[in-house]
Amino acid sequence: MIWLTRGRFVEQRNGHRPIDTSVAHPARRYNYWLGGKDHFAADRESGDLLAAAFPTARIAALENRDFLRRSVRRLAEAGVRQFLDIGTGLPVPDNTHEIAQRIAPESRVMYVDNDPIVMAHARALTVGTPQGRTGYLEADLREPQAILHNPEVRAVLDFNQPVALLLVAVLHFIHDDELARSIVQQLLDALPSGSHLVASNLTMDYAGPEQIARHEEMYASGRSDARARTREEFGSFFAGLDLLEPGIVAVSDWHPDRPADQRPTAGEVAINGAVGRTI
Ligand SMILES: C[S@@+](CC[C@H](N)C(=O)[O-])C[C@H]1O[C@@H](n2cnc3c(N)ncnc32)[C@H](O)[C@@H]1O
Numbered sequence: 383m384i385w386l387t388r389g390r391f392v393e394q395r396n397g398h399r400p401i402d403t404s405v406a407h408p409a410r411r412y413n414y415w416l417g418g419k420d421h422f423a424a425d426r427e428s429g430d431l432l433a434a435a436f437p438t439a440r441i442a443a444l445e446n447r448d449f450l451r452r453s454v455r456r457l458a459e460a461g462v463r464q465f466l467d468i469g470t471g472l473p474v475p476d477n478t479h480e481i482a483q484r485i486a487p488e489s490r491v492m493y494v495d496n497d498p499i500v501m502a503h504a505r506a507l508t509v510g511t512p513q514g515r516t517g518y519l520e521a522d523l524r525e526p527q528a529i530l531h532n533p534e535v536r537a538v539l540d541f542n543q544p545v546a547l548l549l550v551a552v553l554h555f556i557h558d559d560e561l562a563r564s565i566v567q568q569l570l571d572a573l574p575s576g577s578h579l580v581a582s583n584l585t586m587d588y589a590g591p592e593q594i595a596r597h598e599e600m601y602a603s604g605r606s607d608a609r610a611r612t613r614e615e616f617g618s619f620f621a622g623l624d625l626l627e628p629g630i631v632a633v634s635d636w637h638p639d640r641p642a643d644q645r646p647t648a649g650e651v652a653i654n655g656a657v658g659r660t661i
Contacts, residue, residue: 401498408555408607409497413472415443420472420499431605435596438650445646446582447474449633449655450550453580454478456637457546457657458485462578464545466535466569468523469552470495473506478548479516487511492538494529496522523552524561526568544576544660549619551653554584554608559615566619575660578626581619582633582655586610588648616654623658630656 406428414421414429421429433439454465463486467478470493482489493507493516504518517538521529529535539545547569556562570579586594600606613630620630628636632648633655 401502407497407499409471409495409500412443412551413474415440416447416474418472418474420503428605432600435600435606436593436652438646438652441646442651442653445632445634445651446551446653446655449582449636449653450478450548450580451476451481452637452639453655453657454481454546454548455485457578457580458482458489462544462546463489464539464543465489465491465548466494466529466539466545467491467548467550468494468529468569469549469555470500470507470518471551472500473503477507479507479510479514483511483514487513490515490538490540492516492535493518494521494523494535496520523549523556523565526565530569530572541572542574544578545573546578546580547573549579549581550655551582551584553581553619554611557609559611559618563618570623570660573660577660579620579623579658579660580655581616582653583616583619584608584610585612585616585652585654587613587654588632589652590649593649593652610652611654613654616656620656620658623660626657626659630654 403422404424406424410421410425411429414425458481465478465482479489479491482491498520501520508516508518510516515538517534519532519534521532549566553562556565586597597606597610617630631654632651633653634645634651635648636655638645
């Protein structure tokens, strides 16, 4: 299905995929933690289970989203005009295109997510400024070439101009390190120099032994679907890029807009974030 209206595209690949409400899905669970309304019993159950094991899960979700907002704002202020936001999530106040187009109305933003429920809300993600362009594609990060060669992606983004690639809180759903690195590399290889990678990933770097053991047990049993990565493992996604200041830090500490005593600790947040620039 393709919707095409002035300045915006919405496409669903492979026909209509039904929304399976019986299985928890990251987009809806994340929406539950963010205080949204787009979730079902299975998502709430999974969210509550994880939050019981990690009581700061909701804080982590909010801080991660704030990192996305701040990084998009800073990049837009620095002149970046194109964004490829893969693992978009459900619409929230201040989606990527709203932040970028507020600063530069001509900004172009392409969203990609593999959850059919995000597709169902895509309209909210694709109403942008008349000067800019926004699009939504239902596709899987595991198929980077399909994303890169999709005609609608090419219609929204000009790959001869710098693009900020957003992989925020999505890489930890690709558990295999080599596969995740290869995906990131394939995407970056398609972008010209002066492009950016914005990414975040669950980490146990700041956790105590008890929390680490709890995470390992839940991950091994499949009750947690996010692969925690060390600073070094996460840093390998930025190999060959110039890491912007302050480098790899807990997302709440990346150009924070609140003093340290008003922010959660890195241990409470448990998500590392960084922004790198292609050379
Ligand atoms: C935790 S949410 C993060 C949303 C947003 N990036 C943010 O940081 O606020 C993760 C999103 O990634 C999407 N996702 C997970 N695996 C994916 C995949 N293989 N391909 C595309 N999207 C994926 C989920 O559907 C969900 O919307």
